[in-house]
Amino acid sequence: MRVISGTAKGRKLISVSGMDTRPTTDRVKESIFNIIQFDIEGARVLDLFAGTGQMGIEALSRGAKSAVFVDVREECVKTIQKNLQATGFSEKTRVVKSDYRSFISEGLKGAFDLVFLDPPYKGALLNDAIRLSTGFDILYTHGIILCESGSKEELPDVSAPYEKGREYRYGNTKITLYTKTGG
Numbered sequence: 117m118r119v120i121s122g123t124a125k126g127r128k129l130i131s132v133s134g135m136d137t138r139p140t141t142d143r144v145k146e147s148i149f150n151i152i153q154f155d156i157e158g159a160r161v162l163d164l165f166a167g168t169g170q171m172g173i174e175a176l177s178r179g180a181k182s183a184v185f186v187d188v189r190e191e192c193v194k195t196i197q198k199n200l201q202a203t204g205f206s207e208k209t210r211v212v213k214s215d216y217r218s219f220i221s222e223g224l225k226g227a228f229d230l231v232f233l234d235p236p237y238k239g240a241l242l243n244d245a246i247r248l249s250t251g252f253d254i255l256y257t258h259g260i261i262l263c264e265s266g267s268k269e270e271l272p273d274v275s276a277p278y279e280k281g282r283e284y285r286y287g288n289t290k291i292t293l294y295t296k297t298g299g
Contacts, residue, residue, distance in 0.1 A: 117170060120146055122177030124203040129170055132195050139168055140234065140264060144286045148262060149174060151284065151291070152230065155260055156180055159229035162254070164216050164245065169196035171232040176205045180230070183208065188215040216241070220248050227256045234264040243272050246294065250278040253296075261294040 117129045117139050131139060140148070148171075149156070156175055161183040163172030172183040183205070185196045193213045200206045214223055216235070231249060235241035242265055249261060255278075263271060267290045273280055274294060281293040 117168065118142070119170075119174055119177050119203060121149065122174070122179065124173070124177040124205070127203050129168055129173065129199045129202070130195055132168055132189075132192055139170060141289075144264070144289050144291070145170070145174060147284065147286060148264075148291055149178065151293070152260060152262065153178075155230060160226070160256075162186070162228040162231045164219070164231060164233055164249075165235040165241070166196055166211075166232075167192055167234070169199050169211075171234065172209070173199055173203055173205060175230060175232075176208060177203065181208070182210075184210045184212060184228075186212045186214055186216065186219045188213065216245050217248060220245075220252050220254065224252065224254060227254055227259070229256050229259045231255065231259070231261045232264075233261060237266040237269070242269070246272055246274065250274045250294065255296040257296055257298050259296045263292045263294070265290050265292065 119127045157179040159180045161175045161180045163185045166185040166187045169185045196211050233245050267288050271292050277297045284291040
């Protein structure tokens with residue numbers, strides 16, 4: 117696993133041991149960042165279910181202003197901190213040990229331009245996180261929530277000013293975009 121573009125291009129990131137964390141493959145990660153390439157510069161990023169932190173770190177490498185990394189597991193928090201040190205992004209970040217529900221409902225400080233949601237596949241976590249995120253209105257206008265799920269998972273529709281956008285499939289992985297409109 118490595119940073120694929122930007123100021124930290126080529127830097128290796130350490131993984132979390134075990135099977136509980138499923139890092140996004142380089143092919144899918146590159147496709148994701150091609151989709152959102154014009155939305156990264158200066159963005160305030162939330163990497164929820166952060167795991168190794170690779171998505172938020174990639175965004176920082178490509179010009180994001182800041183990032184918050186949230187994961188409930190202590191091992192993931194330590195791994196994220198090590199990866200941030202290795203890439204030199206520690207000063208632009210905050211790492212929070214929390215479950216997603218508590219973070220959104222109690223620990224949220226401000227809004228974001230870009231949110232990555234990539235919980236374990238085949239569970240209610242992603243649908244719940246989408247509903248909670250849009251319900252608490254965590255995006256600035258024109259912000260994006262980018263969800264990674266299994267290719268056959270159905271994700272919920274949302275209420276205005278949020279809308280469900282395009283879906284992209286890469287093998288067994290599906291990327292779904294939600295945006296907050298200006299209306």
